[in-house]
Amino acid sequence: KTVLRLRGVDRAYNEANHTLQILKGADFELREGEMVALVAPSGAGKSTLLHTAGLLERPDGGEVFINGTACGTMSDGERTARRRNDVGFVYQFHHLLPEFSALENVMIPQMIRGLSRGKAAERAQQLLDYMRIGPRAAHRPAELSGGEQQRVAIARAVANAPLVLLADEPTGNLDPETSGYVFEALSALARQSGLAALVATHNHALAERMDRVVTLAEGRVVAV
Ligand code: ADP
Numbered sequence: 001k002t003v004l005r006l007r008g009v010d011r012a013y014n015e016a017n018h019t020l021q022i023l024k025g026a027d028f029e030l031r032e033g034e035m036v037a038l039v040a041p042s043g044a045g046k047s048t049l050l051h052t053a054g055l056l057e058r059p060d061g062g063e064v065f066i067n068g069t070a071c072g073t074m075s076d077g078e079r080t081a082r083r084r085n086d087v088g089f090v091y092q093f094h095h096l097l098p099e100f101s102a103l104e105n106v107m108i109p110q111m112i113r114g115l116s117r118g119k120a121a122e123r124a125q126q127l128l129d130y131m132r133i134g135p136r137a138a139h140r141p142a143e144l145s146g147g148e149q150q151r152v153a154i155a156r157a158v159a160n161a162p163l164v165l166l167a168d169e170p171t172g173n174l175d176p177e178t179s180g181y182v183f184e185a186l187s188a189l190a191r192q193s194g195l196a197a198l199v200a201t202h203n204h205a206l207a208e209r210m211d212r213v214v215t216l217a218e219g220r221v222v223a224v
């Protein structure tokens with residue numbers, strides 16, 4: 001089953017005296033349970049691709065389908081609802097809420113979706129256990145290591161059981177060993193839940209361990 005599909009996606013930014021065409025006729029498909037690495041140089045358009053796929057930005061042309069539904073004609077409100085249901089984001093810097101514990105950070109998106117405090121806490125603890133940071137659940141982000149923080153961020157991103165996880169350099173500020181742990185945790189979670197992931201990374205060793213690798217060339221997504 002295809003959970004994410006880009007068809008002929010165009011995206012350009014207008015500069016002072018020229019247009020920067022980042023995506024041009026980009027096609028891409030991500031299937032259930034698949035982990036795909038997106039490896040391309042800085043400035044190539046990886047974040048643009050992830051933000052367009054995740055409905056944070058609208059393409060100038062083409063269409064984004066999430067779980068078979070075309071999202072182009074949706075209102076902003078419909079796109080936000082679709083994103084909250086079906087898409088999880090992980091960034092290089094975790095953006096955890098500093099005043100809240102790891103557990104609470106994973107609970108909050110679930111409570112925004114209407115889950116009770118008790119149910120949200122139960123699932124949050126399960127996810128943190130699964131990411132092997134259960135014992136750190138009561139700590140605030142500042143009291144956790146970089147790798148632990150990223151594992152909390154991943155748990156938060158998948159808390160509402162999205163279909164698609166979009167990760168932008170999720171191990172970009174971690175040392176190689178910690179990157180390996182975080183990647184292991186992410187792929188175990190993906191395998192267990194059937195989650196599909198598109199992971200932008202500069203880390204070739206990690207990219208090699210995913211199901212396939214794509215890059216950006218002349219605005220298109222191409223296999224490596
Ligand atoms: P990557 O994630 O591969 O580093 P980005 O998608 O962030 O690439 O950026 C691709 C290019 O588009 C870069 O040259 C960047 O400066 C430019 N860009 C990104 N976002 C904007 C924006 N909102 N307005 C103008 N230019 C942008």
Ligand code: ADP
Pocket residue numbers: 056080083084088089095112
């Ligand atoms: P909320 O407003 O409840 O945080 P959204 O649906 O607006 O949820 O956002 C979903 C995800 O997208 C969150 O992980 C959020 O951090 C991220 N996000 C929202 N807006 C932007 C943006 N402009 N750029 C990058 N990420 C964003």
